[in-house]
Amino acid sequence: MIKNIGSNTQLKKISSIIAYRAFSKATSVDNRFKCSLVQKYAARREYASKQPPKLTSETYSYVKRDEKYKKLTEQDIEHFRAILGKKGSLITDEVPSDLDFYNEDWMRKYKGQSKLVLKPTTTEQVSQIIKYCSEQNLAVCPQGGNTGLVGGSIPVFDEIILSVANLNKIRSFDDVSGILKCDAGVILENADNYIKDNGNYIFPLDLGAKGSCHVGGVVATNAGGLRLLRYGSLHGSVLGLEVVLPNGEILDSMHSLRKDNTGYDLKQLFIGSEGTIGIITGVSILCPPRPNAFHVSFLGVESYEMVQKVFQKAKNELGEILSAFEFMDKKSLQLTKSHISSPEPLEDEYPFYVLIETSGSNAEHDSAKLETFLSSAFEEELVLDGTVSSNESEAKNLWSWREMIPESSAAGGGVYKYDVSLPLKDLYSLVDAVNEKLEAAGLSSITDESKPVISAIGYGHVGDGNLHLNVAVRTYTKDVENCLEPFVYEFVSGKKGSVSAEHGLGFQKKNYIGYSKSDQEIKMIKQLKNIYDPKGILNPYKYV
Amino acid sequence: MIKNIGSNTQLKKISSIIAYRAFSKATSVDNRFKCSLVQKYAARREYASKQPPKLTSETYSYVKRDEKYKKLTEQDIEHFRAILGKKGSLITDEVPSDLDFYNEDWMRKYKGQSKLVLKPTTTEQVSQIIKYCSEQNLAVCPQGGNTGLVGGSIPVFDEIILSVANLNKIRSFDDVSGILKCDAGVILENADNYIKDNGNYIFPLDLGAKGSCHVGGVVATNAGGLRLLRYGSLHGSVLGLEVVLPNGEILDSMHSLRKDNTGYDLKQLFIGSEGTIGIITGVSILCPPRPNAFHVSFLGVESYEMVQKVFQKAKNELGEILSAFEFMDKKSLQLTKSHISSPEPLEDEYPFYVLIETSGSNAEHDSAKLETFLSSAFEEELVLDGTVSSNESEAKNLWSWREMIPESSAAGGGVYKYDVSLPLKDLYSLVDAVNEKLEAAGLSSITDESKPVISAIGYGHVGDGNLHLNVAVRTYTKDVENCLEPFVYEFVSGKKGSVSAEHGLGFQKKNYIGYSKSDQEIKMIKQLKNIYDPKGILNPYKYV
Structure with a gap:
């Protein structure tokens, strides 16, 4: 049962209730995350229509197959079979439903018509495949965990699907520097577990889809996720990449240096490029030490202006331990109420709600900082009511009020x-x-x-x-x-x-880039696409 | 007087000595930094030869002026005068010594032969200048604070010097998000002071040359500096740039969004490009909240292996408050002894020394964490002896043992x-x-x-x-x-x-890039240079 610490008249209660409430072991925190994410993933599958999706080419009939791309032949398939060698690395339309997982997106909003999925096991194989595709003008759709939300990871027409799922090895982890090197197809959660078990580190990014998405995929889409506030963007934490370029050449930039000022930082171009100028096959990334303690609090706030003030105060006072600052409006919570069995976080309704998570190396210190922060936020009337988790299950419950909003709003x-x-x-x-x-x-x-x-x-x-x-x-x-x-x-x-x-842009937002980028920027983005992929074989019909 | 907390037999003393020693107000900390940096800057000027430097073209006689570049004419100067308008924005060789500051580097190791310095006051003027230079094949050396160490910011021959020193306005600062937008020529220390005074933020980078170097210059050279361990690289914290391209076009990418996945992240190419593919005229950067408390400790360690172990332990136990981890060997300290009047940090000599700085939002918490960390580091015999600053002047003294090494080693x-x-x-x-x-x-x-x-x-x-x-x-x-x-x-x-x-590479390391980058990477770097600056007018004879 979550205790209510709030209301202006009960200020003195706060300290006794908050004091040392952290659920302090990393393992249990992980379980919490895992549960809520599995829940989220399952919810997504439920949320999507049970009907198979319509073909993208039917839903968006204005998009036409570009006839410059060759149609797949038996000879092509034989060529790929020779490259891949072992059975199971190549899926054809012999049993058409075998292709569905790769042709359909997570939300079942899009469906491609690929007749071939290739699952190479080495970077060299990826290189040979792409070299051949380039020579033959065969279009390719690179695919990671296929958890994207904008139709970027599935073909639009008959592009060959190149899945990196079998490139799934941890290459190395240095437990002094925290630098992880792994294949692109390593599942995010596996990477995170590996570095937790081998030195108590944490992957600097977390996502609802962590049990399915790939490390290479999150880099290719420059995913943000739940830890961005704390650990910054992948442009800062990725140290090196291995990329197969659209002509099949391998760009080995698997550096493991925090500082290297020798030339333009090429890898940056591939972070967020959504498979349009290269296929990421390896990632080198700097991982921070894993926090030992997490606290979650849920607050009622009068206005959006106050939400901003609370944020500013939290940044200043919680400083280095602030790891999430989420907000939701009254209607978000009202919609969620009918879809959640957990007790409501606060007794009364407020125009806005804020969820604050802290994570740090010392539970007592974090708890004390949170207490001081909340006490003064109440005193200054920035916050009208609030509650703080006292254990893992309460924290999970508080998070669920934020995490269930997407489903609830669709119901x-x-x-x-x-x-x-x-x-x-x-x-x-x-x-x-x-x-x-x-x-x-x-x-x-x-x-x-x-x-x-x-x-x-x-x-x-x-x-x-x-x-x-x-x-x-x-x-x-x-x-x-x-x-x-x-x-x-x-x-x-x-x-x-x-x-x-x-x-990202993917298929869905390809035509909307002009709302965020100037003509000049779009011109330069297209220029880069043309330079690296002059034949346009990588992930066509998308991005720009 | 700094107290010695070390030696294995005195473990129990540690807690009483360390407890609450932080010098906790940001203002005093700033003074400390300012002093030591001013000292460092002065030291550099002393360290450099009193003799004027030889011309770079004499010292490195194998480098020849590329005759594809037009030689400056009176008509060109008149054209620039018309663009710049007001007096003082243009320096010619009327009084030759007026040009020395711009033609010579900080270390007086290199000297160019430019006859013209242009100091535009608007981005539009920069654009017009570069457009003209491109049309006329006039080579240009972009210059910020001219504090670089590899001869990157001064001309090699007669390149026109384009100084951004007069582009020196803070454009905006959002004290909720911490996003600063400013001209490229704003001095780093001024930027840092501005955001300190307007919301208690800190620039996510600090440098010995902060009193002279420019915000645009640190971005153009991807400077690392003293806060990288804590705040990460500029690739993560720069949110947007305004750049004048080699054809004179203005790329306005002054975004202020932490998350924006609409196209390749173009700005990344200019971070660390050293003025070779564009002149940065504006910077948008995310600044973190300013820590309230700093602690400095200085430790004696048995071996480099132990240094690594202490680092690993510090990362795990000091976690989010660790802001510097510097090491030096015994000879570094021995050389420094004869050039420093401060009391020695430790009584005995050790093979290696470690300086640890923490900074955080709560002095008591930080002190307690440091105490716990040091106690157990002593117990585990990772550290043989150590001392902790109890006030600003002691902290400054401890830092000076690290900061004086460069000069001492040259003496x-x-x-x-x-x-x-x-x-x-x-x-x-x-x-x-x-x-x-x-x-x-x-x-x-x-x-x-x-x-x-x-x-x-x-x-x-x-x-x-x-x-x-x-x-x-x-x-x-x-x-x-x-x-x-x-x-x-x-x-x-x-x-x-x-x-x-x-x-960076600059002039000094242009020919050494092959030791850090593969042929494939160098090919791609050169390709980008040729695409953006096909005439090669920006910062020639350098970088690649």
Whole structure:
């Protein structure tokens, strides 16, 4: 049972309740994460339609197969078989359903028509495959764990799928420097467990899909995830990459140096390139020491302005131990209520809620810092009510109120999802603007079931400037879509935000890059694509 | 007076001595840094020869002016005068000595022959200047604070010097997100002071030259500096750049988003590009909250193996508050003794010394963590002796033993300096190998003054894998140089290290990149240079 520490009149209780509540062993914390993530993953599978997805080429009939790409022949397959050698590394359409996992995305929103999946076991094999594809003009869709959300990891037409799933070895781990070198196909959770067991380190990135996604995939998509606030972006922590270029050449940049100022930092181009200019086959990454203690608190806040003030205060006072700062609005919590059996974190309702996680090397110190911070936040009336986890299961419960929002917002019939970055001060104004627009158009009502839209809700990673805008609907209509788009993108563009904070461009957002990048930037991005992949064989129909 | 907490028999003393010794106000800490840096800067000027440097073209007579570049005419100068308008933004050779500051490097090792310095006040002016230079084939040397150590910021021949010193405005600072936007020519220390005074933030990089170097310059050279261990590299913290490309186009990528996955991360190419593919005119950077408390400890250690163990332990136990981990060998300290008036940190001599700095949000907590860490390091016999600063002046004294090494190692007559990155386990073996080689060649002796070499010493940023190898000599000889080179570079190359950890390539290391990068990487680096600067007008004769 979570105790309620809040309300302004109960300030003195805080210290006694908070004191030393950390669940302090890394192993149990991991279980907590694992549980909630497995739950999340399962939820996603449930959330997706049970119907097989329609072919992408049918849903988006304006996209046509580029006839410059050769169609696969038996000779090609024989050539690949000779490269790969052993059985099981090559999947054809002999049993068509064998291909479904590779042709369909996680959300079952997209479906490709590939007739061939290749699963090389060495970088050399990847190189030989790509060299042949380049010579033969065969289009290739590189694939990691296939957990992407923008249709980037599945083919659009008949591209050959090159899965790195069998490139799955830890190459080395230095327990003094914390530098991990591994194949691209190592599952994120396996990498994290390995470095936990071999020196008590932590992978500097965590994701809902950690049990399925690959290390190479998170680098190729520059995934953000749950630890970005604390450990920064992959552009800072990746030290080296091994990449097979679109002509089949292997770029061996598997460096393991924190400092190296000898030439342009080539690897940076491949971080977030979504398989369009090279296939990442190896990753060298700097991992930080694993924190020993985690605390989670859940707070009620009066306004978005106050959310920002709490964030600023948390950064200053919790400083080096602040590891997550998430917010959600009242409607997010209201929608979640009907889909969650856990006790509510707070007795009363508040316009906004904040979830703060700290992680550090000393549970007592962290607890004391949190106590001081919360006491003064109450005193300054930045926070109206709050609770702090006293054990693992309470922490998990608090996190679940944040993690269940995506499913809950879809449960009324459907959801339009936007993943945007905005300057902090403008972050929530998008949600207000969308609700106003929907109401003005007479499309939205929480109670009137004849209206297509229930409400727009906002939540996300305030710490990273990343808003998830979900428009919960009873039914999908063209009117709603026209009301939302391009309005949302124009709004984000007007505030110099990003239309894709963490999910990437893939197939879904290929045409929206202009809302976040200038013509000049797009010209330079296309220039790089043309230089590295002049034949355009890598991941076509996507990105730019 | 610094108290000695060490020796194995005095373990119980530690706790009473360490308890709450932090000098806890940010302002006083800043003064400490400022003092030691001013000292360092002054020292550099003293260290450099009082003689004006020889022309680079004389010292390195094999480098010839490329006749594809047009020679400056009066018409060109008139054109630039028209662009810049106001007086004082353009320096010609009317009074030749006015050009010296811009033509000579900090160490007075290189000297260019430029007849014109341009100091635009707007990005638009930079754009117009570069557009004209591109059309006219006029070579340009971009210059920031001119504090580089590899001859990268001064011309080799008659290149026009484009100084960004007058682009010196803070554009904006968001005290909620910590995002600073400023012109490239803002002095690093001014930027740091500004964000300290406007929200208690800290610039995520610190340097000896902070009072002179520019924000744009540190980004263009991907400077590492004193805070890298804590705040990571600029590739992680720079959020956006404004760059004038070699054809004069302005690339406006002044984004202020922590997360933005819409296309290749173009700005990364310019971080560390040393002015060869564009001139950085604006920087957007994420700044962390300023720590409130700093502690410094100085420890005696038995072997380099133990240094590594102490580092590993410090990372795990000091975790989020560890902000510097420096090491030095016995000879480094011996050389320093004769050049420093401060009391010695430890009574006895040890084979290796470690300086640990912590910085955090709570002085008591940090002190307690340090105490626990040191007690157990003594118990486990990882550390033989040690001392902890109890106030600002003691901390400054401890730092001075590390900071005075560069000067001290040169005081015997001269010094060959190498700034390399190596895998941690191999870091010190380079020093041993060099000393063995020098001794075997009969070139080295600490006592015999007829030998050219005194000794090779090793010190540096263990936390970053960055070794400073200084070969202290009585006199420079060709024999010593031939004994050291290419041996040092080959050694570093053999361990997959970097021949330039933080100083960059510039003019000095242009020809050594092959020791750190493969042919494939060099090919790709040259390809990028040719794409962005096909006429080669930006910073010629350098980098690649």
